[in-house]
Amino acid sequence: MTEERRPQPNQGTGEGLRLEASFALIRGAAEERRFLSYGEVAAASGLPWNAARRRMDPHLFALCRWATERGWPLLSAIVVDKHSVAHGAMRGRPLIGFARAAERAGRIIGGDAAAFLAEEQQRVFAWAEKERGHVLYA
Template identity: 75%
Template structure:
């Protein structure tokens, strides 16, 4: 099972350093092999974003990208479509340029992580 607190802590640490993380790193943070985590990743990231939205936070999964995109953070294809759908399900308006929306949301996540600092508060 993917652990929301472990994922959020990983995302926050990476974002505070203005870095993206891979889907595999999210799985690793929960000690779940990628072969198991793969099918659960989209619902897991949506749940993180739904909870973040409820707290007034940005869409934290904006900084979770495929392994080839970790260095630059840009998503294309299915990952970008998945992120845009997640954003819309959380009540956000993506508009006609999903890549630009992603870049803006990544900046919001970086600023959030820097501002929040410290450990994640669990409830």
Template identity: 85%
Template sequence: MAEARHFLSYGDVAAASGVPWNAARRRMDPHLFDLCRRATARGWPLLSALVVDKPSVAHGAMRGRPLVGFARAAERCGRIIGGDAASFLADEQQHVFAWAAKEQGHVLHA
């Protein structure tokens, strides 16, 4: 998805994992935090920046609780958010897109 510059919903992640949304919902935050942690450990951008709430899939700009959750995960991984979580998210999404274009065709081990 990153190579195509597309965003995913939380439901898309659950479906790709073969888990119904009602079962995945409570596990999504820890799952995405683990993805942030692994990306940080490898020097990658925060790949979970592309996972957004369903209303934000078309444009990627989240607000409210989903944005707060992403920002908290980023801070727990040592990222500096600054005063504007929405700008941090947008910047991180661009970093993921650029990173994906650079890594295209490489086998990555998460």
């Protein structure tokens, strides 16, 4: 049995945003099958959006890389811009950023980034349901 390693606070994320806090927030939202805003992720680390904005992309990529190493879906798929929280569908820059992070994490997007995002969001929700109640890091 391999030992799960806890995400390291601030590892590769820039000062302030904490992987452990983001993971806990995303996991909880995924168990409720709901989407989160980038601002909610910032707040989970005790930061206002304006202080976290430039750090968010590298932070979410680090979270995706950490999840990919464990065979999990791209957890940041359910983190969307504030206008998309109700439905999860992203367009424009947020969608492009997610697709680039997915490719950097070794995922193949195909020709339709929006469809890939929707599929990955469903994978995150299914993962959360499957892992409900399990300790995923020590």
